[in-house]
Amino acid sequence: MDRQTQVNGRGDHQPAREVARSASDVWHHVLTLAELQIRLLAAEVGDQLRRARTASLLIALGCLLFMVALPLILTAAALVLVEQGHLTPAEAFGAVAGATFVVSCIFIAAGWWQFRRGSNGLVRSRLEWTLNWGWLKETLRAERRADNRSRSTADR
Secondary structure (H helix, E strand, O other): OOOOOOOOOOOOOOHHHHHHHHHHHHHHHHHHHHHHHHHHHHHHHHHHHHHOHHHHHHHHHHHHHHHHHHHHHHHHHHHHHHHHOOOOHHHHHHHHHHHHHHHHHHHHHHHHHHHHHOOOOOHHHHHHHHHHHHHHHHHHHHHHHHHHHHHHHHHO
């Protein structure tokens, strides 16, 4: 009993309120940082999308070519191979399908390469996230140290 903190009727020492206020401050900062992190991410994604126009266009062109022209190319080329190349219909359709697939993959790969070459991968958001996470951990450690100091002072 002699090591317990003495509390007078005036409420001078109220650790529960201090802890609640401290926790409230930390959560307020965490929510503010989360909001700012989301805003930065949105701005950076918008910036990346604006810079990725050429890559997106190449990818879209490759996909459009693949989806729209594929049946026509396969049919026409296969019929030409059947007539001119003396192939069976199965061989002709297989050869044309493979060639068309390779061409569309080349377009998609070129667009993807262009996209990767022009993108740094959200550098600012990653850096800010690292700084915010470090700040939160340090703040929680400092709160724990301050709480331990106040307990050891109260035990005396």
